[in-house]
Amino acid sequence: MAVSLTNGSTWKAYEKQVFRFVFIYFVLQAVPLDWKFYSHLFSINWLNPTLADLFNVSRYTPQFFHQLTSADFWGLSTLADWLVVAVLAGIGSIIWYFFEQQRGVRSNYLDLYYLLRVILRYRLALGVIAYGLIKFFPLQSPYPSLSNFNIDYGDFSAWKIFSLSLGVAPTFETFLGGLEIFAGLLLLYRGTAAIGAFIVLIFHGNVFLSNLAYEGGEAIYSLYLLHIAAFLFLHDAKRIVNLFSLNKPTHPDLYKPAYIHAWQYALKIGLKSAFILVFIFVFGYKAYATYKAGSYHYPAAPGLSGAQGLYDVSEFGWNGQRLPYSKNDTVRWQDVVFEEWATLSIKTAAKIEPWLDGIEIIHHNDKDRIYELSGTVGRHYYHYRVDSVANTLSLENKNPNYLNDKFQLRYERLDQHTIRLSGLNSRGDSLDVLLRRLDKKYLYEEAQKGTRRGGFLL
Structure with a gap:
């Protein structure tokens, strides 16, 4: 499907039907449609958001089977939630097909495909930059506590051993965070999105396997980011293989969105600038401030004076x-x-x-x-x-x-x-x-x- 999309040729009927399903599926996965999300979103003090506020926004995933139980955590989806999204996408794609047949409406699939990639590029960038920042300023895996040093090795879970091992190597943790941030920045630009998606595939492929091997709690979220990155990379995969592996002539993606009105282009620039301001500079500052104040994993209140x-x-x-x-x-x-x-x-x-x-x-x-x-x-x-x-x-x-x-x-x-x-x-x-x-x-x-x-x- 990616080849016909990029050279502007006529889409086959099955390609259209596959795209209808894929479009609805990924929109449901990436765009918050849950009223609980917006309830929390509008409760945030956006003049002074906390690190937790921004982190929770970055990690939204659709949920159907469990309720929010903590103001500090909005939850993560499960494979059962993914199944519901897939069923809804299947129903929606059938309705879309009959709507086109009955009304004689013809969707502009090239524009919709471009729009879908934009949505997914920014959703993926948001996810990896958020995790990148809490690694770049070594927060995600903090230095072990004194109590941790007084626990037998066999009394730790596999996940805790993994986290503590990363916590004693803050320079390496910073390097990992920098790599995630770099991939996220590449995703913000159409010309470098394939490179960013490829880095995410390699990086979060390892994160996903680590979660499985060490019994971590975020294997599904890692898989969520992975399947978005895979879809984005597929757009350029054949061109990359032809150019670098098969040494064949390769045409670039010449599609460019058409902005009929000046306000449309201004809106694009405004939204992109707001994204960079809030989720890179403000988020980055909040992560740095939290790091300087101490890890968010450990309590902030001081203990009994002189008793440590x-x-x-x-x-x-x-x-x-x-x-x-x-x-x-x-x-x-x-x-x-x-x-x-x-x-x-x-x-x-x-x-x-x-x-x-x-x-x-x-x-x-x-x-x-x-x-x-x-x-x-x-x-x-x-x-x-x-x-x-x-x-x-x-x-x-x-x-x-x-x-x-x-x-x-x-x-x-x-x-x-x-x-x-x-x-x-x-x-x-x-x-x-x-x-x-x-x-x-x-x-x-x-x-x-x-x-x-x-x-x-x-």
Whole structure:
């Protein structure tokens, strides 16, 4: 079909019918027709949008089988949603055919094909630039937390290992983001769109396979971007093969849209300029500002002043009884980590039901930022609020599987390295815990220090 489109010859009947289906299918996939999307779109403060606002706009996909459950996340489609889109496209293409037959209307397929490619070029550019920016400013895979360094390797999910491995290589993450942004910029111009689509096919083909191999949560969205890129690349694929592989004469695509009225061309320039302003410059600035302020994956509220570190639980009292240290005791704490931010993690022998959702979400509220615990089974993570006047900590388990797990604790700073915690949990059990900070060295960070000094690790 692509050959007949580009040389202006008469379309065959089956080509028209295929195009009708393809046109409706991709328009339904790329153009938001869901009232919930526009409800959120108009709720955004466009004078000062957040990074989450722009990211969610960039990642819209049609959904029919699940409702929006969080203001921070608009959701991703499933293959079942794709099936509904395909059925609607099939019905629409049949109606289109009979409309042309009954009314004698002849659609301008060349113009419609050009319009479809424009829609898909910008939709694909939006998707890859958004992900490119949160990689270019290393946000998508942040540096591991202190708690992460104190979890056994086998207690991480495959997806979390992949993410942490990328997080310790921010320069490589920036390179990957730059490549995505470059591909997105190429898609904004008709003459370079095929190159941009080809880069997306290679890049997101790898992303798709990585999501399958490491059990990530965005395999379907990667496939969504891939099938748009494949359609765009097919427009020039035969010409590229003829020119570079078969050494055959090749005609360029000579089609140019005709603008009858001056306002049509002005509208095109205006929309393109607005797209570049909002989704490259504003989005880029918001990503940079978020990176400078700290990763959106970790809470923004500071933790207990001067408490950051790994602590050994030297004494543990439970309901008035002293429990000796044990690797098998599901009640007694083994060690505790105070993060730089308001997260406290506790290691016990209790079996933990992990939270395995690997979908990229930018949360506004600190207690909803659960990247640090996602894909781990070694520790319980608690968001806490500090009352420095009453010397109390209010702890809430951040794992969605343990939302009723809470503590009200009083803290006492015995010295610079010792903290006593005492209080009650949500079930009324009392505890009295003595924590002593450990001066633990971490192999990766020591290796980094050696590299910066120009030394070698033997």
